[in-house]
Amino acid sequence: MNACVAKPQKKRIQAVLEHASGDKRFKILEVHMKKHQFRQDALIEVLHKAQELFGYLEDDLLLFVSIKLKLPPSRVYGVATFYHFFQLKPQGEHACVVCMGTACYVKGADKIIDAITLKHKVRPGETTPDNKLSLLTARCIGACGIAPAVVYDGTVTPRATPQSALEQINQWMTK
């Protein structure tokens, strides 16, 4: 039983390492792990870096991290799926993050989401089929004083309305 499980996994590991050897980003990630002395408690830090480099965490990447940190793949996968911040699927070209904190919610953030969903047929957490737009929600970005806040590709915009959000997204889509 053990033998037949171990064999394909060995092949998989080899394939991952081969895949990694051809990509510079894996090197950068390894340097980052070295900075943390390959400590297992730095797993979340390493995954942050990996997502920064690759945009999302694909299976091979998680396996690579698990090999290098000498952690079971289940543990790495478990952590990657537990935290909302880690994305396991590729993201669209542009990201529109609507804050759904309480202050933004009472000021109508849900209406912004409804408007985008209706217009672009994309629900929170999804990406449009043409890979241009990912619609995401945030729990609270701490910008409650200027609610409702929307983050377009990392830029926080205050006092958003359904119209302003659709306009901004239109600019992306027509480009």
Next chain:
Amino acid sequence: MILNDLIQTKEKEQAGRKKIVLRCCMAAGCMSTDSKGVKEQLEKAVADAGLQNEVEVRGVGCMKLCCEGPLVADDSKNALYVKVNAENAPSIIAALKGGQATAPQTDPNAPFFAKQFAIVLANSGVVDPERIESYIAADGYQALHEALHEMTPKEVVDTMVKCGLRGRGGAGFPTGLKWGTVAKSPGAKKYVICNADEGDPGAFMDRSVLESDPHSVLEGMAIAAYAVGADQGYIYVRAEYPLAIARLQIAIKQAKQLGLLGSGIFESPFNFNVDLRIGAGAFVCGEETALMSSVEGKRGVPRPRPPFPAESGLFGCPTLLNNVETFANVPTIYRKGADWFAAIGTEKSKGTKVFALAGKIKNTGLLEVPMGTPLRQIVEEMGGGAPDGGTIKAVQTGGPSGGCIPSQHLDTPVDYESLGKLGSIMGSGGMIVMDETTNMVEIARFFMEFCMDESCGKCVPCRAGTVQMHHLLDQIANRQATHRDLAKLEELCDLVRNTSLCGLGQTAPNPTLSTLRFFRNEYEALLQSDPYGPNGAARKPITTA
């Protein structure tokens, strides 16, 4: 660094000050309305007018009135400019020489500012958060020096007990007692953790403190570490706060360079290092045992207590865990004395509390008031009431773990006990104001959805209970429920509250229970008549085929 160096740095910084200081808010709220561009324009205008030797444009932390940003303050004229943009920025410089500023102004003596009492936010909006010298000029790191050279660790703990500070994370556990327990726990290695995982939606006090005055948190942690005998600290900060992370990294680097962190601080045998740990978006990580598990690089799942973190915490070592605001209080307490601090606030809740005022209210932003201030003063006098002539219906405190306080209870003094009596909690300090257009059932559903999403799944009552409660609330909101469903919801609330493992589950029913308590009519108006009668007597018994 020794005391002389510290005083020299302070004097040098103060002597180098220019005659006129323009303070420009560089916290995340104002940054999103381009305060960076405003600052550049101001600097350019100063250079154009040839006033470089007279005028300093200083980037500072949060100036509290977030809704009117970007804010620029001119202390020489006691003016506070609001909604400044790149176009009207140069006119502020012209106004220094007798011109007319085109940027709108607000009264810096308005109740919103005048009624505040700043301890935690004393440096916020005054010092430059990216320069340690600016903090030292405001008497920074003097308390650490005094603690290290003139007090024994036991005396440091005793002062903390005497001042009566209670944890600002929400539960209100006496800080001195916690410090004393960790100090007494045996163990060669101990840790200090700062909980900056401000997960409550609608709260941004910790973000502002970290962005505006990161050194006060570092100094507070160092004093705490000396008191309990720890040599390693972690700050667990949310990934959603990139600016706070960047400022903390700068602050840690600068403090290390000056020998105020690291080994042999102030040439004493005391060593203390601080590392950052970036969260990855999990509300449950605000719970202390889950947070420690996350610092260890694992899934952020809580575990049963005891053993308490004070005995066996991070990596199995005694660990002191406090909130950002708690640590930010510490330096001032040691500088001004425990008696001074204990005189502020109420008998059981000492000191001040920072609140993040947001929602349907005129003045949104940060405010710090002594404990025991009536809610009405905060919301109506300082906050300016509901905008556009609306009326305030309720104030939500404590986020998804708290409750809604209806307008008839606005005269309640804000302290741990009074809020608890109303079925809410102090929480970390988020205060969301709701007006009459807010549907309370939907608010309860909103918070339940939040708890359902954020439940870590370890214990059954929380994992399954939040889903069922959300389903029932959803049915009520969609007019598909009967009295029997409401009774079931109340029963479930009670069950989840009493049987969940950690704080998340235990407090998840609070928003529902408090809205049920004060706004029951809104629920009942949505209920449908029960086809099987009120007691369900007419319902046929289920028979097996």
